[in-house]
């Protein structure tokens with residue numbers, strides 16, 4: 001009987017296991033997870049921390065026991081893998097146990113990155129894992145924080161800022177980048193969002209790094225607050241500090257001499273790494289970016305699911321492929337919806353469509369006669385169709401909307417003329 005190992009049991013690992021069984025494989029599957037919890041959805045952690053979701057709500061696939069029995073898997077929970085030796089396909093756990101396999105999937109995701117200079121701050125928060133969510137949840141339940149500095153104006157940072165704002169905490173959102181959602185939004189769209197955030201009473205400190213933070217404690221050693229120093233020399237006194245500075249792909253269990261690693265583990269369209277029989281999927285890997293043709297980490301839930309399914313099907317002996325994805329972000333915060341589709345660094349002619357009656361704003365960037373990106377504010381209904389349109393164009397599959405798509409876009413408030421334009425531009 002073939003023996004498979006899946007290392008890391010998040011979205012990618014779960015979908016790989018499902019695909020292995022759906023492909024009819026009867027291989028034995030060992031799943032290594034460094035937590036004792038079932039796979040969780042990191043997108044839901046801020047909802048739990050805000051008290052808007054029960055604890056169990058973060059685990060969309062059921063308990064570990066249910067999953068293990070549903071898919072006949074052996075889950076080795078609460079056990080971190082220390083190393084994977086690609087040459088002999090061996091998995092080495094922290095306690096020194098070694099097992100060899102026919103095929104191995106690395107699905108270790110990513111972890112929050114906290115620069116060394118902030119590493120000693122014992123009371124600062126970050127937001128990636130269930131443990132992070134529990135820590136923040138318990139802190140805001142136990143104490144009313146008058147003010148907070150949230151570092152990192154990303155999709156994660158804004159969700160943390162939102163939950164604190166809704167608790168009545170005065171929030172300063174800080175980022176080294178000049179604007180919010182630096183990796184997804186066009187400057188004009190960022191400015192609209194920033195104006196709204198300021199109008200709500202939040203402060204913004206963009207375009208400068210946080211250079212240092214001093215932690216203050218009372219006589220019992222409890223953290224009472226921080227003095228945060230910004231690059232321009234200004235100082236903010238705050239009771240709470242949240243660091244959402246970025247993430248790093250969890251690739252440390254592989255030897256870069258054996259497996260090609262850049263920012264993430266480099267994979268082909270079958271999710272195979274440079275080492276035979278070793279696959280990777282999800283936030284730990286670099287799959288194809290359809291727009292650039294380069295491999296890139298595309299750290300999105302749906303992407304991790306697709307990559308996991310492709311890897312699982314191929315481990316089971318199938319011939320599954322994914323030609324890649326585009327950068328896309330869809331987020332709801334502070335009664336706004338922001339959708340960014342495509343690489344926002346690509347410049348071209350900019351077209352703006354404002355529907356005051358339906359209350360939404362759309363910006364399209366057109367390069368060489370083709371749409372290369374969209375930003376949408378307050379209309380998530382059109383995002384799926386525009387994403388599919390962008391992907392079809394990139395795949396060279398034509399550029400017209402179907403009558404159903406046109407109907408849908410009209411329903412959500414887009415004018416025929418603008419749709420014609422998005423087609424005629426190609």
Ligand SMILES: Cc1cc2nc3c(=O)[nH]c(=O)nc-3n(C[C@H](O)[C@H](O)[C@H](O)COP(=O)(O)OP(=O)(O)OC[C@H]3O[C@@H](n4cnc5c(N)ncnc54)[C@H](O)[C@@H]3O)c2cc1C
Pocket residue numbers: 007008009010011012013032033034035040041042043044045046079080081082107108109110127128129155156250253281282283284298299300301302304330331
């Ligand atoms: C707060 C937050 C908000 C987000 N919002 C969105 C959003 O709005 N839309 C969207 O599309 N995406 C969003 N994402 C990203 C999305 O959640 C991820 O892309 C997706 O969960 C990645 O899945 P994964 O399986 O690759 O990794 P993970 O979910 O990180 O799972 C990896 C697992 O591997 C385990 N592991 C790591 N190392 C080892 C080891 N050595 N041994 C054993 N186990 C190990 C980890 O503990 C973890 O359980 C968000 C993420 C966060 C943190």
